[in-house]
Amino acid sequence: MGEDIAVTGIGLVTPCGVGTEPTWEAVCAGRPAARSDPTLRDAPVRMSCRVPEPASQQGRLWRLDRGTRFLLTAAREALASAALDPAEWVPGRVAVVIGSAAGGVDTLETQHRKLLTAGHGALSPMTLPAFLPNMAAGHLALELGVTGPSLQTSTACASGATALITACLLLQAGACDIALAGGTDAMVTPLCTAAFAKMGALSRGDHDPEGASRPFDKDRDGFVLGEGSGLLVLERRQHADARAATPLAVLAGHGTTSDAHHPTAPHPEGAGLRAATAMALASAEAGIADVDHINAHGTSTPLNDKVEATVIRELYAGHPPSVTSAKGALGHTMGAAGAIEAALTALTVARRTIPPTANFTAPDHTTTGLDIVRAARTDQPISLALSHSLGFGGHNTVLAFTAA
Known part of the structure; x- marks a missing residue:
């Protein structure tokens, strides 16, 4: 892939906590964040993984979508x-690349309800600047005075991972020296909840929210909708060394493909995920036998987990890596998931600790054969770890992380 890309900073805002350490502690404890959600009392599914609101409404923050507030907090x-x-960097040599599946959909729904109930005079003049798909990246660039490339990527649930790949390409092309890359989404809304429920994608475990998200488990029946933001600071290793930064991990390779199979279902043989894995390993100058750990997409849906488990089992036959999914604790944070899980993978490499898959108790016939970390965190030296992210539209991304 060329010069090493160092991860020199991480910021997280998740349903498990505002900040990297609260999130890491909860995920490592296997502590699910799902709760009954009063804002969804009229929805077909009435639970979610919500973020404790990290930002006050003072100053201009009231103008921003909830997802953008998450992002600014993670960026700090x-x-x-x-x-x-x-104040000390060259603003034109810094890039902002943010992934989002839905832009400011919370703002859009809120303002549309106002339009229908009270007329156009009730709309906020900030409606468009808050919900347009590019504006999370735009507001972050404005907040930090960044004048280099400012981009937003949208590949559904792979958006945050796609943003990291895009940032790597910008760094390797010499278009910037520092990239602030990640994802954010706030899709715990009545419309999004009802739409996912209509598709049959959500768990119906309202009677036990904390036990509803069950990646790879025999009793899984869908995901729990979540929200949040993850931001990584990426630099070429030489640039990080020049300013005496201490990298947390190295983003050593990446791969991205499209299934061209179905709008929402993965390829039945996982062809795109297999190809993305091969690309990521080739760019990291590594092979199948070098993979020690996989942070799986692991949505807790019957179909995704079946296909992903099959790919892992068949690719790594004879050399099974440890596998975990953070979605048992965090729920599915949508466009933020790829970035949040990439951050957790980088921390796993740096701290040699693998979080468990919350709520995983036993596999079914489709997930048998995986070395799924369960019940408690596991200490393991890791030379190479992969992070999988998949999205509606057939998007597949694989990120490869090595120790710094």
């Missing part, structure tokens, strides 16, 4: 983690 932590001060 990521910059502190990377020991970066926007």
